[in-house]
Amino acid sequence: MAELREKADRFFVTRKKNGGLIHETKYYKILKNGPKLFRLEGKEKSGREYSIVISTGNFLSVQADKISGVVFIPEAEFNRILSYEHSDLKSVFSRFQPEGIEEDIKVLYEKSDSSQETWKDFYNWEPFWKQQIFIRLKPSILCILLVYMGSEFEQFFQSNSTKRLKSIVSDELYFLNVSGNQKENSPYTENLSLQDFEKAKKEFFQVLEQIRKKRGNT
Known part of the structure; x- marks a missing residue:
């Protein structure tokens, strides 16, 4: 088991840090900006530079009393959401819930004695x-x-x-x-x-x- 866990730890370089520079090579680097949010920056051999935002999944998190996150919503569903009035995010996602944020919603809106556990x-x-x-x-x-x-x-x-x-x-x-x-x-x-x-x-x-x-x- 220990050997398998060591292999998994070596593979998932994206989990080694909570933020900042997590991987760098001669041609590119990866910056971690959130739980599942990254930026790929680099330069091609031709000299052309690139900067790409990469999300490995939907997520919501709260820091300093501010909710942030990244979610993918099909355009038709997004416009359907916009046809209603919403007083909070829970209302927004009651119309369409992106995959993978159910537990995040529970943590954000359950009673104060609830936790991420x-x-x-x-x-x-x-x-x-x-x-x-x-x-x-x-x-x-x-x-x-x-x-x-x-x-x-x-x-x-x-x-x-x-x-x-x-x-x-x-x-x-x-x-x-x-x-x-x-x-x-x-x-x-x-x-x-x-x-x-x-x-x-x-x-x-x-x-x-x-x-x-x-x-x-x-």
């Missing part, structure tokens, strides 16, 4: 619902989550999963580490690569939301 409520669920997480997630997804989510999630997995699942995930982790993530080398499911964290995270949050709804109805 609210998504971790699953750690306190009843044993039956904790086990449902591992029943619904593919072993390949679990592998990626175990690499990136740290010791807390690893302990959660060890405490709430079956011996059979632990064995399956152990095999998946082995092949993830040594095989270059080739699909034919994955013993149980289509393997993911260490670069697929966003895909794994998306499926994980979808499963959590499904279970929250079922848990709330019981």
